Amino acid sequence: MYTFPKLLLAFLLVTAAATMQPVAAKTPVPSSDYEVQAEQQLLVLANQSRKQAGVLPLTLDAGLSQAARTHALAMLKAQQLSHQFEGEPSLPIRLAAATHLQLDREGENVALDYSAAGGHEHLMLSPPHRANLLNPAFNVIGLGVVRSGDQLYIVQDFGHALPNYSPAEVKDRVAAAVRQMRLQASQPELLRRDLPTADDAACSMAHADKLGTSFVRQLAVRGTVLTYTTLHPETLPASAGHAIGSRALHSFSVGACYSRTETYPTGGYWVVLSLE
Numbered sequence: 001m002y003t004f005p006k007l008l009l010a011f012l013l014v015t016a017a018a019t020m021q022p023v024a025a026k027t028p029v030p031s032s033d034y035e036v037q038a039e040q041q042l043l044v045l046a047n048q049s050r051k052q053a054g055v056l057p058l059t060l061d062a063g064l065s066q067a068a069r070t071h072a073l074a075m076l077k078a079q080q081l082s083h084q085f086e087g088e089p090s091l092p093i094r095l096a097a098a099t100h101l102q103l104d105r106e107g108e109n110v111a112l113d114y115s116a117a118g119g120h121e122h123l124m125l126s127p128p129h130r131a132n133l134l135n136p137a138f139n140v141i142g143l144g145v146v147r148s149g150d151q152l153y154i155v156q157d158f159g160h161a162l163p164n165y166s167p168a169e170v171k172d173r174v175a176a177a178v179r180q181m182r183l184q185a186s187q188p189e190l191l192r193r194d195l196p197t198a199d200d201a202a203c204s205m206a207h208a209d210k211l212g213t214s215f216v217r218q219l220a221v222r223g224t225v226l227t228y229t230t231l232h233p234e235t236l237p238a239s240a241g242h243a244i245g246s247r248a249l250h251s252f253s254v255g256a257c258y259s260r261t262e263t264y265p266t267g268g269y270w271v272v273l274s275l276e
Helices: 036-052 062-078 091-098 116-125 127-133 167-184 198-208 214-220 238-244
Strands: 008-013 030-034 102-113 140-148 151-162 224-230 251-259 268-275
Touching (some): 198 214, 214 224, 224 238, 238 268
């Protein structure tokens, strides 16, 4: 059986609890500089392994790398591997704060090793860390490496980045989904007639951080109004099928607004779908 001498690893998927392990006591020799060459080597090695596994490569994101570097420094200061220290935001929130990417999935590997090559080798020999590195759902990565004496604190932050849609693009995708749902219900296509106040109603929900606002109630006077939040505007809520499939309908309107709120700190699209 292969053993990992003087090596510590920890991994995190957003759906899994963070693992914390103490680092063997030693006198740190912190450096104010990031180990850029080691970070670049880790990216090359990760994508080589993904290619061998038949998985598309990861794209390096500067924002995710800044988040990874900040966390690597936190581990150096604490002399401990952890995915979340006391007072530190959770992984999704700290990644969202560092990048403009819209992420719907996140993961993290952290390790302490003597070199980038050794760190990658040991991460690949550990099933949960290997799973993160080869996960086909991830398409972006941030890397942070800092030195303590002859050892490296390594952080790999993974994410699945979605397209950043404009409000107009969001509305077009919602409209396409409405047309498809009408087709599946064997009902005639609805006339799309976006109301001037639809976007205002959507943004009023985002600002209030709730789906029901006075703007929305004003729209409801005209007909049925569906409100929801989503990261995937091409997919309608399952509960919308009955309303959209109604024979009594003749037109619809879509309003959309993107926002990060207390309820949705990593961001999302707020949608108002009016049916008449």
